[in-house]
Amino acid sequence: KQEVTQIPAALSVPEGENLVLNCSFTDSAIYNLQWFRQDPGKGLTSLLLIQSSQREQTSGRLNASLDKSSGRSTLYIAASQPGDSATYLCAGGGDYKLSFGAGTTVTVRA
């Protein structure tokens, strides 16, 4: 069973600083790795999906990398803004069965 861990559980940074969120997983035979954003009281929004054959994906200020050999993925958010405050979850696993991490709650201070 895929185990996904996210450290730290919470992070607070001043506006403009770059964010680095870490995710580790136990089974390197991962089908894909996804990053989601969750705002309080809301559902999850998919941010980036990295297929197992890829090493990274980029969307705007977001960049996610995948290193299967070390069992790690990193989400970079450049030039953080207060609107980036949310909980970020990574998930990995099979083609439909995702194992989610507990998330990192990010606060960007204005």
Add this chain to the structure above:
Amino acid sequence: DAGVIQSPRHEVTEMGQEVTLRCKPISGHNSLFWYRQTMMRGLELLIYFNNNVPIDDSGMPEDRFSAKMPNASFSTLKIQPSEPRDSAVYFCASSLTGERPFFGQGTRLTVV
């Protein structure tokens, strides 16, 4: 498209009562998921449907839980009888390929 629509948004019920959660997936999506989120256990997959057929229900906690998908535009998750430990946020999600799910806003269930 309005996205995945769940109802109700909030449900408070007494222990022992039947609870039915509803979900309308995004039109054209052929995969539907029910998840449960709690502080203790995080986000867990309860059941996965593909083309209205249950493919994986290994996450359904016990016989008190049941899910149906009578057609491509509607699914229900039923708990009977409900217990306080069922209190959680239940999410429905749908996708076209099964890979990249779009989540609804969730139903916050409180069983007292």
